[in-house]
Amino acid sequence: xxxxxxxxxxxxxxxxxxxxxxxxxxxxxxxxxxxxxxxxxxxxxxxxxxxxxxxxxxxxxxxxxxxxxxxxxxxxxxxxxxxxxxxxxxxxxxxxxxxxxxxxxxxxxxxxxxxxxxxxxxxxxxxxxxxxxxxxxxxxxxxxxxxxxxxxxxxxxxxxxxxxxxxxxxxxxxxxxxxxxxxxxxxxxxxxxxxxxxxxxxxxxxxxxxxxxxxxxxxxxxxxxxxxxxxxxxxxxxxxxxxxxxxxxxxxxxxxxxxxxxxxxxxxxxxxxxxxxxxxxxxxxxxxxxxxxxxxxxxxxxxxxxxxxxxxxxxxxxxxxxxxxxxxxxxxxxxxxxxxxxxxxxxxxxxxxxxxxxxxxxxxxxx
Amino acid sequence: xxxxxxxxxxxxxxxxxxxxxxxxxxxxxxxxxxxxxxxxxxxxxxxxxxxxxxxxxxxxxxxxxxxxxxxxxxxxxxxxxxxxxxxxxxxxxxxxxxxxxxxxxxxxxxxxxxxxxxxxxxxxxxxxxxxxxxxxxxxxxxxxxxxxxxxxxxxxxxxxxxxxxxxxxxxxxxxxxxxxxxxxxxxxxxxxxxxxxxxxxxxxxxxxxxxxxxxxxxxxxxxxxxxxxxxxxxxxxxxxxxxx
Amino acid sequence: xxxxxxxxxxxxxxxxxxxxxxxxxxxxxxxxxxxxxxxxxxxxxxxxxxxxxxxxxxxxxxxxxxxxxxxxxxxxxxxxxxxxxxxxxxxxxxxxxxxxxxxxxxxxxxxxxxxxxxxxxxxxxxxxxxxxxxxxxxxxxxxxxxxxxxxxxxxxxxxxxxxxxxxxxxxxxxxxxxxxxxxxxxxxxxxxxxxxxxxxxxxxxxxxxxxxxxxxxxxxxxxxxxxxxxxxxxxxxxxxxxxxxxxxxxxxxxxxxxxxxxxxxxxxxxxxxxxxxxxxxxxxxxxxxxxxxxxxxxxxxxxxxxxxxxxxxxxxxxxxxxxxxxxxxxxxxxxxxxxxxxxxxxxxxxxxxxxxxxxxxxxxxxxxxxxx
Numbered sequence: 008x009x010x011x012x013x014x015x016x017x018x019x020x021x022x023x024x025x026x027x028x029x030x031x032x033x034x035x036x037x038x039x040x041x042x043x044x045x046x047x048x049x050x051x052x053x054x055x056x057x058x059x060x061x062x063x064x065x066x067x068x069x070x071x072x073x074x075x076x077x078x079x080x081x082x083x084x085x086x087x088x089x090x091x092x093x094x095x096x097x098x099x100x101x102x103x104x105x106x107x108x109x110x111x112x113x114x115x116x117x118x119x120x121x122x123x124x125x126x127x128x129x130x131x132x133x134x135x136x137x138x139x140x141x142x143x144x145x146x147x148x149x150x151x152x153x154x155x156x157x158x159x160x161x162x163x164x165x166x167x168x169x170x171x172x173x174x175x176x177x178x179x180x181x182x183x184x185x186x187x188x189x190x191x192x193x194x195x196x197x198x199x200x201x202x203x204x205x206x207x208x209x210x211x212x213x214x215x216x217x218x219x220x221x222x223x224x225x226x227x228x229x230x231x232x233x234x235x236x237x238x239x240x241x242x243x244x245x246x247x248x249x250x251x252x253x254x255x256x257x258x259x260x261x262x263x264x265x266x267x268x269x270x271x272x273x274x275x276x277x278x279x280x281x282x283x284x285x286x287x288x289x290x291x292x293x294x295x296x297x298x299x300x301x302x303x304x305x306x307x308x309x310x311x312x313x314x315x316x317x318x319x320x321x322x323x324x325x326x327x328x329x330x331x332x333x334x335x336x337x338x339x340x341x342x343x344x345x346x347x348x349x350x351x352x353x354x355x356x357x358x359x360x361x362x363x364x365x366x367x368x369x370x371x372x373x374x
Numbered sequence: 375x376x377x378x379x380x381x382x383x384x385x386x387x388x389x390x391x392x393x394x395x396x397x398x399x400x401x402x403x404x405x406x407x408x409x410x411x412x413x414x415x416x417x418x419x420x421x422x423x424x425x426x427x428x429x430x431x432x433x434x435x436x437x438x439x440x441x442x443x444x445x446x447x448x449x450x451x452x453x454x455x456x457x458x459x460x461x462x463x464x465x466x467x468x469x470x471x472x473x474x475x476x477x478x479x480x481x482x483x484x485x486x487x488x489x490x491x492x493x494x495x496x497x498x499x500x501x502x503x504x505x506x507x508x509x510x511x512x513x514x515x516x517x518x519x520x521x522x523x524x525x526x527x528x529x530x531x532x533x534x535x536x537x538x539x540x541x542x543x544x545x546x547x548x549x550x551x552x553x554x555x556x557x558x559x560x561x562x563x564x565x566x567x568x569x570x571x572x573x574x575x576x577x578x579x580x581x582x583x584x585x586x587x588x589x590x591x592x593x594x595x596x597x598x599x600x601x602x603x604x605x606x607x608x609x610x611x612x613x614x615x616x617x618x
Numbered sequence: 619x620x621x622x623x624x625x626x627x628x629x630x631x632x633x634x635x636x637x638x639x640x641x642x643x644x645x646x647x648x649x650x651x652x653x654x655x656x657x658x659x660x661x662x663x664x665x666x667x668x669x670x671x672x673x674x675x676x677x678x679x680x681x682x683x684x685x686x687x688x689x690x691x692x693x694x695x696x697x698x699x700x701x702x703x704x705x706x707x708x709x710x711x712x713x714x715x716x717x718x719x720x721x722x723x724x725x726x727x728x729x730x731x732x733x734x735x736x737x738x739x740x741x742x743x744x745x746x747x748x749x750x751x752x753x754x755x756x757x758x759x760x761x762x763x764x765x766x767x768x769x770x771x772x773x774x775x776x777x778x779x780x781x782x783x784x785x786x787x788x789x790x791x792x793x794x795x796x797x798x799x800x801x802x803x804x805x806x807x808x809x810x811x812x813x814x815x816x817x818x819x820x821x822x823x824x825x826x827x828x829x830x831x832x833x834x835x836x837x838x839x840x841x842x843x844x845x846x847x848x849x850x851x852x853x854x855x856x857x858x859x860x861x862x863x864x865x866x867x868x869x870x871x872x873x874x875x876x877x878x879x880x881x882x883x884x885x886x887x888x889x890x891x892x893x894x895x896x897x898x899x900x901x902x903x904x905x906x907x908x909x910x911x912x913x914x915x916x917x918x919x920x921x922x923x924x925x926x927x928x929x930x931x932x933x934x935x936x937x938x939x940x941x942x943x944x945x946x947x948x949x950x951x952x953x954x955x956x957x958x959x960x961x962x963x964x965x966x967x968x969x970x971x972x973x974x975x976x977x978x979x980x981x982x983x984x985x986x987x988x989x990x
């Protein structure tokens with residue numbers, strides 16, 4: 008035990024002495040969380056709108072004034088042909104086009120007019136959203152115009168947004184960025200450190216020491232575990248104080264979950280290094296192999312429930328998925344562990360499996 | 375006597391640390407010039423400046439008639455270098471390594487192949503032509519590295535501790551290669567730890583703490599310091615500074 | 619005679635000799651393109667709705683069935699109180715709670731306006747917005763269908779009306795994969811080339827082989843270019859495979875000029891390689907090089923507009939984004955491939971990328987020092 012502690016201490020000093028790596032370890036995640044926390048947004052504003060106004064009458068101008076006032080749209084110079092609309096789409100000047108027919112105002116009374124709204128559906132989500140915004144503006148305009156005092160016996164909705172009344176995108180992105188950054192940084196760090204020792208042959212030196220392989224790996228990982236955890240805490244603090252993330256649930260639970268996730272990420276790194284024969288391969292696997300899959304299959308950006316079944320199954324083994332779910336549950340919803348038992352157990356399970364697989368892989372390679 | 379290396383107060387500082395302190399010497403054509411010193415005495419730094427890998431802080435030097443600062447690329451055309459760190463590509467075969475470096479020196483393919491054949495023949499290693507460098511024993515790799523440094527027929531070859539970590543027999547063979555090269559008029563500039571190797575040199579300089587403390591033929595040095603071996607000379611010089 | 623062909627040959631030999639790395643280089647991007655493109659879909663279907671029906675009348679049941687038959691919602695769970703339903707939201711089993719008030723039917727019959735309550739899980743703000751939007755549409759239909767009996771009695775004048783037709787150009791079926799495949803391909807090509815180039819020089823530094831090269835009369839330009847050519851070829855090759863797969867698997871055809879697309883990609887890959895080389899010359903270890911590359915990649919990807927809209931990012935982020943090569947590349951890929959934009963539409967993109975290519979590579983050549 009004493010030799011083990013001495014070993015851990017040595018590893019720790021080794022890392023602390025490397026200023027540049029420390030700067031990378033802490034500086035980059037902080038910079039990223041700040042950039043993405045502020046910049047990532049799924050709101051659609053200021054989308055370019057071109058109008059082909061064939062009517063040019065009072066009503067159409069009123070309607071356009073409404074569009075002008077909305078923050079969703081940014082009215083471009085008017086066009087006069089449909090070909091010009093196409094050109095505007097191709098030049099990326101416009102995302103939506105509105106075609107107002109001749110006799111717009113007159114026909115409004117007759118009830119037989121067709122406005123055409125065209126979305127640039129290269130981005131289908133954006134196009135649909137914008138078309139819906141446009142429809143809402145038109146409906147709003149109609150209601151004003153109608154100036155009915157007669158109450159219609161209609162059913163309306165009174166929506167209440169739970170947990171996130173202002174519909175802040177930060178609630179969606181901060182946990183995601185946390186999961187992504189923590190996983191990648193930890194996995195890259197450990198996989199590289201061990202791969203480097205293997206490449207330089209220093210791993211063999213450690214092996215002839217009285218330490219057991221398990222202890223060697225633990226000793227290598229322990230300092231990174233502490234650093235990753237610190238990193239996570241800093242990111243959480245930033246999330247709370249800079250981006251207004253709530254902490255509605257239990258703080259000890261939050262820290263416990265973070266601790267487990269950090270370990271899972273490090274274990275993933277060990278696992279990768281056990282499969283890699285050089286730093287190059289370790290790097291490629293931990294960067295190329297983890298970045299996009301984590302980004303896309305963790306629910307960070309795209310909802311898992313929308314995915315086809317095979318991908319939903321694959322997403323179960325993405326550690327960040329469960330971490331993000333837990334973080335959202337604890338911080339935003341304030342759920343107790345009893346409600347989060349599934350993601351919690353899955354995360355623990357993944358951690359155990361990765362740890363065993365990693366240590367086994369390293370052992371067989373060494374012996 | 376034709377001088378091929380000459381330095382004048384050549385100095386390199388890293389921050390406050392003076393690695394090489396105003397060294398001045400000359401090396402003649404065809405000479406085997408031994409550059410001795412303890413670890414950190416400044417040998418490698420001096421050699422790296424002469425090869426154009428490091429810029430001097432001040433002072434000047436010329437190699438093969440070219441100024442090391444202003445005509446670095448011409449210097450490089452005329453020298454061969456074998457670094458301490460083993461520098462053949464381990465994941466390439468012997469032939470691939472030679473063809474690559476030959477190409478870098480703009481040699482023709484036939485010329486490269488012919489010289490490679492000649493060299494491997496001399497080494498008795500013809501069968502390794504298509505072996506991966508990684509699969510060869512250290513001694514072989516070092517002989518190959520020397521041959522590679524000689525591939526473009528340089529006027530001067532710089533060898534930075536070329537025999538580190540190999541057995542005495544291989545070292546002996548390695549020095550045979552050096553003698554042969556010197557015999558053909560190539561100037562050899564070699565750093566070493568091994569004092570017995572110093573005896574093989576035409577002239578030897580001994581560096582201590584960035585300064586050349588002694589420079590002469592091994593015989594004259596032994597006389598001057600009144601010992602019977604180069605090791606004795608070195609001990610005296612090194613101890614002399616450590617008690618200062 | 620130039621040393622260039624020898625450097626290129628050597629790099630290729632090394633790439634093809636690494637039997638672990640080689641399959642990874644080709645398999646990883648292809649698998650990720652094919653698999654991950656399916657993951658990117660914002661279209662929410664079958665949102666889970668828990669119903670709390672305080673009225674339990676014909677009218678309320680009609681409303682509920684309107685929700686479940688809309689295609690947007692699944693109404694499988696019924697609760698007696700909102701509290702009970704809320705637990706399901708917390709567990710993540712329910713996206714929205716629909717609460718129908720008491721006397722719903724009575725009020726409707728007496729032509730009073732009625733209001734249902736929607737409690738929406740807004741942890742995912744986008745999903746919540748969409749759920750609310752869908753619910754509104756369902757209610758509109760419900761109102762329209764159940765209106766006539768009142769309309770005849772209360773309305774003397776014809777109400778003003780505007781009808782719309784909606785059109786979705788370039789992607790009429792609103793297929794998300796059409797949008798994502800070119801973007802993901804762009805990311806994969808970028809990561810691959812950036813990774814290879816940023817690790818390359820630093821690897822020679824760590825192994826010590828760079829010393830041997832630095833004492834040769836090799837020119838810095840030849841050195842950098844010679845190292846880039848193999849990676850350039852690999853990058854373009856992967857791009858070609860990707861575009862072929864996009865066509866075969868996802869049915870995405872290049873609407874614009876393929877020549878234009880490839881020309882742009884070529885300049886882009888040169889720019890990225892230059893950036894990678896620059897990182898490689900400025901760092902000391904492979905670890906540092908990789909982390910710096912990783913940092914840039916993540917920033918590039920997330921600000922490229924690939925996954926999230928970037929029209930409304932703050933000004934300072936827009937300023938950063940001016941220097942984000944991936945942003946231009948993703949835009950061009952989508953414009954040329956999906957919309958058939960011509961050269962005039964992307965001439966600025968061309969200019970900017972050419973500038974990047976020249977700048978990054980010049981900096982790489984300048985910062986690579988044969989003599990320290």
